[in-house]
Amino acid sequence: MVPTTLLQVASADALRWLIRNDSSLGDSARAVLGGIASAPTAAATNLIALHMQLEKKTFAETVQSLYYLNGCKGLVRGIGPIAAREAMWTLGYLSCYPLLGKKLYEIFGNPILANLASGVITGVSVAALTHPLDTVATRMQADITPKSARSAMHTVHNIVNEHGLKGLYRGLVPRASSVVAGVLIVGTVAEKAQEAMNRIM
Numbered sequence: 352m353v354p355t356t357l358l359q360v361a362s363a364d365a366l367r368w369l370i371r372n373d374s375s376l377g378d379s380a381r382a383v384l385g386g387i388a389s390a391p392t393a394a395a396t397n398l399i400a401l402h403m404q405l406e407k408k409t410f411a412e413t414v415q416s417l418y419y420l421n422g423c424k425g426l427v428r429g430i431g432p433i434a435a436r437e438a439m440w441t442l443g444y445l446s447c448y449p450l451l452g453k454k455l456y457e458i459f460g461n462p463i464l465a466n467l468a469s470g471v472i473t474g475v476s477v478a479a480l481t482h483p484l485d486t487v488a489t490r491m492q493a494d495i496t497p498k499s500a501r502s503a504m505h506t507v508h509n510i511v512n513e514h515g516l517k518g519l520y521r522g523l524v525p526r527a528s529s530v531v532a533g534v535l536i537v538g539t540v541a542e543k544a545q546e547a548m549n550r551i552m
Contacts, residue, residue, distance in 0.1 A: 355393045359441045360541050362388040379446040386441030390434035394427040398492045405493065420495055429491035431503050436484040440530075443477035448538035470538065474531030482526060483519035486510065 363385030370377050370384075403413045417425050452462075452469035459465050487506045494500040500509065510518045 355389045355396060355437070356537055358389040358392055359385045359437065360445070361385075363441065363445055375446065375450050378450075379442055382442045382445035383438045385445070386438035387434050389437050389441070390430050391427050393437050394430045394433045394488075394492075397433065397488070398426060398428055398495075401489070401492050402495070417495065425495065428495065428497075429488040429503075432484040432488040432491070436481045436488065439481050439484075440477055440533075443473050443530075444534045444538035445541055447476075448473045448534050449542050466539065467535070470535035471531055473538070474534040475527050477534065478523065478527035478530040481530075482523045483507075485526065486519050486521065 359382075363381040366381040366384055370380050398417065399410065399413050402408070402417060403410065406413065406416070408416065414426075421428070448469050451473060452466045455465035455468050456462055459468070487503055487510070490506050490510065491497065491500040491503065500506040507519070514521070
C-alpha cells in the first residue's frame with residue numbers, strides 16, 4: 352500500500368503543472384488521475400501478495416510463476432477495476448476528505464471533530480463505492496489461469512449469478528473500517544505535507 356499511496360500523492364502533485372486550476376474541481380481531477388496512474392503498481396502488488404498467500408511461495412518464486420503463466424500483462428491482471436478503485440480512493444482522501452472537513456469545521460467549530468466526521472463519512476462512502484470493484488479485482492487475480500474470471504464483466508456476471516448483487520459486497524464492513532482509518536491517516540498526512548510544500552514554495 353505504501354508505494355501505491357506515495358505514487359498517488361506524487362502523481363497528483365506533479366499534475367499541478369498540467370491542471371493549473373486550484374479549485375476543488377482541479378484538486379479532484381488531479382486526485383483521480385493520480386489514482387489511475389498508480390493502477391499498475393497497485394495491481395502488481397495486490398496480485399503478488401495474494402498469490403504469495405495462496406501458494407505459500409517466496410516473493411521471487413511468486414513473480415517468476417506469475418510471469419511464466421501470462422508474461423508481463425499477467426502481473427497487472429485486473430487493472431481495469433483496480434484503476435477505477437484507486438481513482439475513487441485517491442479522490443476520497445486527497446479531495447473529498449479535506450473539502451468536507453472544512454465544511455464540517457464551519458458547522459462544529461472543532462477541527463478534531465470535523466476531521467474525524469469527515470474521515471468516517473468519506474471512508475464509508477469510498478468503501479461502499481469501491482467494494483464491488485475490489486471484489487471483482489480480487490476474484491480476477493485469484494483466478495490467474497483464467498477460468499471463471501476471463502474479464503471484469505464476466506467476473507461480475509459470475510458473482511451475481513452465484514450470490515446475487517450482495518455477493519459484490521461481501522466483506523464490506525471490515526474493509527470499510529480499514530478504509531476509514533486509511534482516509535484519516537493518509538488524508539491528514541497528505542494535507543499537512545501539502546501545507547508544508549505551499550509554505551516552502
